[in-house]
Amino acid sequence: MLNIMIVDDSTIIRRMLVIEFEKIGYQVVAQAKSGKEAVAMYAEHIPDLVTMDITMPIMNGIDALKEIKKNFKNAKVIMVTSHGEEKLVMEAISSGAKGYVLKPIKQEKLVEVINKVFPGLRNDQ
Amino acid sequence: MTNNKKKSVNLILDCVKEESKSFFEDMLMDVLEVEDNQNSILYDHTVLVFLTGIKKFTILMSIDNELLKTLFDKFFQNNISNNKEKNELMNDMPNEVINMIVGLSIRNFPLEYKELKLSVPVKLSKANMLKILEKNVSQSIKIVSDGGSLICAVACSSNTNPK
Numbered sequence: 001m002l003n004i005m006i007v008d009d010s011t012i013i014r015r016m017l018v019i020e021f022e023k024i025g026y027q028v029v030a031q032a033k034s035g036k037e038a039v040a041m042y043a044e045h046i047p048d049l050v051t052m053d054i055t056m057p058i059m060n061g062i063d064a065l066k067e068i069k070k071n072f073k074n075a076k077v078i079m080v081t082s083h084g085e086e087k088l089v090m091e092a093i094s095s096g097a098k099g100y101v102l103k104p105i106k107q108e109k110l111v112e113v114i115n116k117v118f119p120g121l122r123n124d125q
Numbered sequence: 126m127t128n129n130k131k132k133s134v135n136l137i138l139d140c141v142k143e144e145s146k147s148f149f150e151d152m153l154m155d156v157l158e159v160e161d162n163q164n165s166i167l168y169d170h171t172v173l174v175f176l177t178g179i180k181k182f183t184i185l186m187s188i189d190n191e192l193l194k195t196l197f198d199k200f201f202q203n204n205i206s207n208n209k210e211k212n213e214l215m216n217d218m219p220n221e222v223i224n225m226i227v228g229l230s231i232r233n234f235p236l237e238y239k240e241l242k243l244s245v246p247v248k249l250s251k252a253n254m255l256k257i258l259e260k261n262v263s264q265s266i267k268i269v270s271d272g273g274s275l276i277c278a279v280a281c282s283s284n285t286n287p288k
Binding site: 011012013015016055057081082102103 | 200
């Protein structure tokens with residue numbers, strides 16, 4: 001079972017992801033509303049996987065990703081974003097994100113990306 | 126100058142309109158009608174985002190009660206039973222809708238606008254939001270679906286501050 005940290009300033013997205021992860025059988029161990037909170041919570045919980053929004057107040061998702069990767073090189077982060085804009089997603093990938101999912105979130109896409117990050121862990125919907 | 130702004134506003138609004146229609150499709154909802162919002166009405170659930178860079182745009186999205194409820198039911202089905210949580214999530218719904226639609230519509234912006242920075246959603250009073258539309262070059266449309274209606278408006282100015 002994977003331990004997940006959800007990072008998004010949207011209450012809706014955080015709640016939707018909790019529901020989706022519970023359906024798949026994963027445990028959400030932490031939720032952060034900003035990049036700054038995410039950096040602090042990552043150190044506290046060391047989750048197996050982080051879902052990270054890009055546009056957030058205080059610290060955006062890309063800066064948070066870079067900060068987390070500085071201290072935790074093996075951190076696995078996937079970007080969950082409403083930005084279809086190539087540049088931001090590419091910046092996230094080159095900064096160490098393992099993949100991305102576009103909102104509105106579809107469970108099959110979420111599972112597909114997680115399976116790529118954890119190839120030994122097949123999830124069936 | 127005004128003609129340039131009008132052209133820019135229409136370009137951005139077209140992108141937002143197309144992405145809004147895709148959004149409805151993704152939500153398995155039928156778009157019944159798209160019309161000019163000539164009376165500049167806004168519903169109770171309205172938020173805006175700013176796009177800043179070489180030009181400044183304000184994009185408003187306004188959701189009616191029916192659409193709010195439809196989207197909530199589609200996003201969460203019967204997974205939320207706590208009323209307090211339900212109200213909190215409903216309150217956040219317009220923010221999420223504008224983030225999704227405008228965020229995705231940036232892909233189709235003309236090249237000169239692709240570098241515009243998108244703000245987090247902001248809620249102002251209805252009066253101030255209407256002032257933004259009145260005081261600046263703006264255009265507004267209403268999208269009617271089988272699950273409720275959405276108003277999109279774009280305003281362009283060197284200063285989109287409502288004061």
